[in-house]
Amino acid sequence: MHTWALEAETKILNHGKFENSEKCTIEDVRCDLLQKADVELSKGQDEIIGKIKSYYEQGEGHVELVESFQQDFINSAKSLKTELLNSITNKLDAALSRRNGMMKFEGIKKTYMDTMEKKVLDLLKDCREKKSDMTDSMLDEAFEKMWQETVSTLSYTVLQPQDIMTRVLHSLRNNLQSKGNSMTESFDKVKDLQNQGHRKFVVHRSNLISKNWNAQKTKRVEEMSDNIINICWEFVKTKSESKDDYDDTYISEILKIIDKKLKTHEDLKLNEDFKLSLKLYICGFASREFQKIHNQFIQENNPRTALENFKHTYHSDFIGLYHEQDQCSKKADEFTRKCLKPALERYVTENLGMEMADKMVIGENSAIFRSRTTFQISVLKNLLDEFKFETYFCFIKSYETFVKDFIFDKIKKQFSAENRMIKLEEKLLNEGTNEMKQAIEEAEQDPKINDIKGFIKTICKKLENKLVFSKDDVDKISRLNDVNQKKFIECLKCYVNNMDTCLKESFQARDFQSKIDCLETKPQDLMFKRVWGCGKQCPFCKAPCEAGGEAHTKHFVSIHRPKGLGRYRFVNSKKLVTNICTSSVYSNTSFKCHDTNDHWRPYKEYSKIYPDWQIDPDPSTEASAYWKYVMAQFNQRFAEKYNAKSADIPSSWKDITKIQADESLK
Ligand SMILES: [Zn+2]
Ligand SMILES: [Zn+2]
Structure with missing residues (x-):
């Protein structure tokens, strides 16, 4: 598809x-x-x-x-x-x-x-x-x-260039209105985006829902905001690299990204004013960049400027024609360099990311990427092999970033080995070049074509499902020529072969990272979508949801982790908690946290606080040997990082070996 x-x-x-x-x-x-x-x-x-x-x-x-x-x-x-x-x-x-x-x-x-x-x-x-x-x-x-x-x-x-800032502001208003009216009042005070999005985004306590937020929660909000801002910056950057005009779909895409991210952090219970300030910040810098994109486009595509750009070609064609110089080689060269080559390069980069992602689910990596479950297991196995506290800490705290880095690392390893990336590029290039050669052959046989203009048009038309051509450049080359068609075709075939060799050399010359940066469809993003799921983490233990598809009604985790890993501690002793969510919701104990407004609530009624979660009460299930081992080994360090006291680890946990932890993953 x-x-x-x-x-x-x-x-x-x-x-x-x-x-x-x-x-x-x-x-x-x-x-x-x-x-x-x-x-x-x-x-x-x-x-x-x-x-x-x-x-x-x-x-x-x-x-x-x-x-x-x-x-x-x-x-x-x-x-x-x-x-x-x-x-x-x-x-x-x-x-x-x-x-x-x-x-x-x-x-x-x-x-x-x-x-x-x-x-x-x-x-x-x-x-x-x-x-x-x-x-x-x-x-x-x-x-x-x-x-x-x-x-x-x-x-x-x-x-006349249009005022993009106003259009962005308008899109933002629509976005807010579709979410109900509560936000529009504060928004009415905003007259333009001129002053928005400069310097660094600061999370003000007054913006947040509650004045008595602790430092930890504020830090989580900061991390989330930085993450959203970064993603949006990346998006804006990709857009400014393309030569297209600004389009309102850009800003609606950005607002969609923000809304989606905010939704995955619903547990932070952020208030509307905070969300608005984040959106204003992002729309602020985005609208300035979008204005630049638009101005640049207007300037480059102004018909007058375009004509001036063609002046040189017209002039040299004119001189050439006057002297009756051979135009065949010149025209064929231009057509190859300015039309066919960029179209082929685009074809390779457009397809490369997808092909790479396809390759990741077969062969040696299939064991990792086959399904969400196998992926989870490999990540945990990797963590265990490395066994560093900092890595576990990052894994639990910034789960998404961790997973992205993990995937990227696997892709890099896979494609840096045995020149695999280059082989794949060459395969795509060959596909493209062969279609091109075939189109040239077919056009050559077509008796209805009697000039170069028709010939070039026919080739482009034959390839229009695969390759995107710049109309300006095709036009520029098709004009002003009364050249010999047969000779032109001969030259063209020769240049196409040359181009093929040149492109292959250029694949060798560039490094992995710079190639990946150029891809619009990045393999790591495709893989991430495949294995990520909904990305929600259990409100108590931070284990990620395992339910399939985007549309599931309840989030679900098959084996929960000791809750202390998700920062849960006893109120009086401050010791981290070792039991797991399934037994807590079976028991008669209570919990309190920000989500309960610091009031005690029975665990049994967790679904009143977290209606999206399904945690089946079960007194018999224990944490897996894996997490018992991790918690026992890093008890002290988690306590330090979480500003708590270390947990009372059951003595049986201390006897678990690394091998047992590893086996419990299977
Ligand atoms: Zn849990
Ligand atoms: Zn879920």
Whole structure:
């Protein structure tokens, strides 16, 4: 489905470049593609549901044990379809607005260039008709005169940059309104984003829900905010590296990221004013960067500027034509360097991340990445092998960052070995080059094509599902040529082979990190999505939720950890607690914390405080040998870090060996 989505996106990005787009609008194309996606995904969903049902009908194995999960499995399959369709819709919508942004200018640019081309050809005819030979300086002069005259006749469309800050502010208002009215009152005081998002974001106590927050909680809020801000900065940075115009989907994407992150930290019970101040901060710096992106785009795509950029090409083509120099080689070289090569490079980088992620679930890493459960086990096993307190501390405290680093490290190890990254790039390059060569062959055989312009257009059209071409560059090259088509094709084939070699050399020259930085779809992000789940941690012991799919109604952990690892301590003695959540919710004991407003609440009523969690009461289950071992070994150090007293470790825990801890993972 990834490949499918990428091809659909490419199709939209190429819409109307090499054919008349009046027959069907870009919106039609989008609708059509989305319908197809829906059909494909429904097929996949039905197939999975069919398999689940037939498994239960056959009644093999312990069907009765998993009976209660049947509906869960079916729901997961359904929510998977919805997730995929949403992500495809988002991708296509973004492509659509990028393409629309470009199309605004293309009409004007075409008129400018058509006029100029005619003038250049007229001038060429005039010059050739003159009896005496013209020197280069005479030609330059004639060209310059013609250029100035033509430019002065063109109607000059001034493109005014838009006020992006206001648009961002508007999107933020909509975002707040959709969440209810409580926030809009404070928001009304905000007139613009000018003063927002400078310096460092500071978590003020007055912003938080409660004045008696302890330092630890404040620190968690700070860490969360820094994390959100970083992710948004990364997003803005990626956008400013592309050459597209600013689009409102950018800011709505950012607001979505913030809302999603805030939702995973619901347990912090942050108030609306705090959320608003964080959003204002981020929208502040983002809107300034987006304004820069927009201004840059307007400047680069101003039809006048574009024409000026082409002046050099027109001029050298004109001189070349006058002297009847061979244009074949020059044109073929330009077409290869300016159109085919960037399109191929994009093809490789667009696909590389996905292919890398695909490779991570087969072969030697499949044992780790096969499922969320196997992933959890490998992470824990790695921690045990290394056995450093600081690593465990990070793992529990910054679970998400830890997991991301872990995944990245695995990917790096996998692809740095045996030149695997380069081999993969070469494989993709070969795919692209072969399609290109085939398109050239086919166009060569086509009797209807009788000039270079038609030839180039046909090639681009044949490749439009795979490669994105810059219309400006294709146009620039197709203009002003009465070159020999056969010779042009010969030269082109030769340049394509050269390009292939050059690109392969460039793969060798770059290092892993810089390649990964360039990828829009990063393998570590794809892997993370695969193994991460919902990311919620048990409110007591901090073990991560194991329920599948994004849409589960209750978070669930199969084996909880000693609660002290999640900072739980006895009130009077301050000693860390060793028992686990499942036995606590069975017992008649009580707990208090920030979420209960520091009032005692019976553990049995935990679901009134944490309605999203399902912790089944069970007096018999103990913590796994793994966590007993970790807690026994690092008891003192956890206590220090958590500002508590060390736990009374049951004596049997102290006898557990590392081997036993390791075995308990299986
Ligand atoms: Zn727990
Ligand atoms: Zn969950």
